[in-house]
Amino acid sequence: MHFSLNISSFLKFGIMLLLVTCQFSTMAKSNDELALLNFELKPVACIAEYIGQECEMVISVKWQTSSPDDLCLMQSDTKLKCWQQQDSVNERLVINLQQSTDFSLIRNEDKKILVSKRVTINFINKYRRRLKPQWSIF
Amino acid sequence: MTLFRRFFILCCAIFLTLFVGSPRAATLESSKQPQLASVSQWNFGLALGFGKQQNIILGQSDLNIYLVPTVSYYGQKWFFDNGTLGYSFIEKPKYALSVVTEINPFSAQYYDYHPLNVFLFDSSVSNDFSDAEASQDYSDIVNDVDAGVVLPSQPLDSRDDEQQKIETNLELTKPQWSIDLGLQHNWFISNRYSIISKIFTDVSNVHNGKRADINFSYRYQLRGDNTFLANWQFNFQFGLSMLSRQTTQYFYGIDERHIHLQSYQYRTDSAINKTVRMSLRKPITNKLNMILYWKKEFLDDTIAHSPRVTSAESNTYFMGLLYAF
Structure with a gap:
């Protein structure tokens, strides 16, 4: 159970990281265009x-x-x-x-x-x- | 009146017009830019002065030139410019393509009264035009050894009586007028440089010859405040004229039209003549221009060696005043 919570937290963290990365990537691209x-x-x-x-x-x-x-x-x-x-x-x-x-x-x-x-x-x-x-x- | 006196009087007249009597009116655009023509307007001009056109044809005298009328008309598409009628079906900033027709210029050398010579009035033209208008009698000339006129392939000292009789009766038929139709391409490289290419064919079925011309032109206009030097317009042209064998044979050859004996005939080849032209033009008033013109034509060997031709080169010059009406 504890392990599954950890997995859930890890997934949430991963998704958040992905979103933030995408946002930075988009901002960088708009600077280029x-x-x-x-x-x-x-x-x-x-x-x-x-x-x-x-x-x-x-x-x-x-x-x-x-x-x-x-x-x-x-x-x-x-x-x-x-x-x-x-x-x-x-x-x-x-x-x-x-x-x-x-x-x-x-x-x-x-x-x-x-x-x-x-x-x-x-x-x-x-x-x-x-x-x-x-x-x-x- | 001697040539020198004529030249002296003309120079005096030009000098007086330039420095004494000429009002310094603003020049018209047509005077400033003679390469332009007002659309839908006839342009007439008359040049008065002195010049000479050397005639290379045996038995024809040089043409003294005192009056040169000019006439042109440019419509939106049609144009007539001193003997050439044309229709421009394409006209762009850099080039123009036109269908053109004109009287073949080579026959003009054989006639004092030819449509093309209408533009060159010679007050001293003799009245010897009584030869049924179509033939040229060379009987005296061909027998004149001192004149150096020898028909080809036949030494003078080997002529027998029969041949002499043929020679004595030899009459070189004058070429007839013919109408040429063709295409003209004007390439306006810049304000100073242009190239005109033309290709013609005889459509009057007189000789069925063809000719092609290419002419390079350079134009320069002096600027500045100096009254005398300003606005001189200098034009230099270099041209090549390519003539088909039919054309050269008809105008410069000797063949069955003249004599049946083959050894007396002269067969020409296709030819390339080279021409250099230079002109100076100085607007004096809005309608009056001073003109100096010089042209030299170098004939191809196949023409120059013809017994009908007396010189390998032809010179033309004219100096005078041009009045634009």
């Missing part, structure tokens, strides 16, 4: 006068994360700007576009994409690029 609390990128459209015109514009980037980390803003596959150990940023950046492009905020450590936004370029076709070389009549 960075949560993006806010992301803004403005404006998301540019107007060009002809197809092929490079659109130079100033964008406003604002983001906030659950904890400080190394993050980068990507323009397609190119790093536009990186920040070290920051959990919030509000900046203005100059960008150049020739076609609609995806901008992504990634975690630098594992290149995980936290969020992605597309900046579109609209052509009003006021002009066209000449398709024949200059003075090709000779």
Whole structure:
């Protein structure tokens, strides 16, 4: 009987230990998983006068994360700007576009994409690029 | 008027326009960026100056150039640019793909009055265009030993009377105009660099030849505050033109069309011509530009060795003022 009580106590202790371990494990994992609390990128459209015109514009980037980390803003596959150990940023950046492009905020450590936004370029076709070389009549 | 005097007067006119009489108005976008065309708008221009286009065809004289009209129209998809009609079915920031048609440029060398020569007004064109518009009589030329014109495979001193009679009566038919249809790919590498590739076939069933062109272009514009140096636009082009055997034979060969005796015929092969072009353009006012242009074409041996061709190279130059209406 005494032995069985001991076993019961042992089981209870084991279950409690397991629960506590699981809780610690969960907490540790949540520290690893960075949560993006806010992301803004403005404006998301540019107007060009002809197809092929490079659109130079100033964008406003604002983001906030659950904890400080190394993050980068990507323009397609190119790093536009990186920040070290920051959990919030509000900046203005100059960008150049020739076609609609995806901008992504990634975690630098594992290149995980936290969020992605597309900046579109609209052509009003006021002009066209000449398709024949200059003075090709000779 | 001698060439030197013409050149001197033109230089004086350009100098006066540049430094004395030119209002420093803000340049139009079209002047600043000649590589652009306003959509759905005809663009007319007229260049006045002096230039020369060397003609490589035997019996044809060089073309003096005094007036160069230019005309172009760019719609959303259609375009007409100085003799080329096209439809762009794909146009992206980095490239464009178009169906294009134009009059084959090689026949223009044989005619003073050719649709392509409409763009080059020569005030000194002679009125010798009376040869039933289709044939070129070389009877005097082929017998002129001093001129060095010898039909291939037949030494002059071994000609008998019958052969001489054939030579004397030899008439080299002028090529007819032909219409080419093809595809054009424009690769806009950057603002400065671009490559144009074209492939054409004769759709008028005149010679059934094909040709392909590839042209690399580099553009540079000087910036700065200096009134004279600012806004000079420099353009350098290097091109290769590949011609099928049917094309070279039709335009530069001698065959059954001209003479039946095979030993007098000249058979060509496919050819690759190389071209270098350079141009300088200086906006003077919002409508007036100063233009300097130079082109050199290096002909493939199979063309250069043709008895119908007098030179292995062809030079073209022009300097003047371009007014955009």
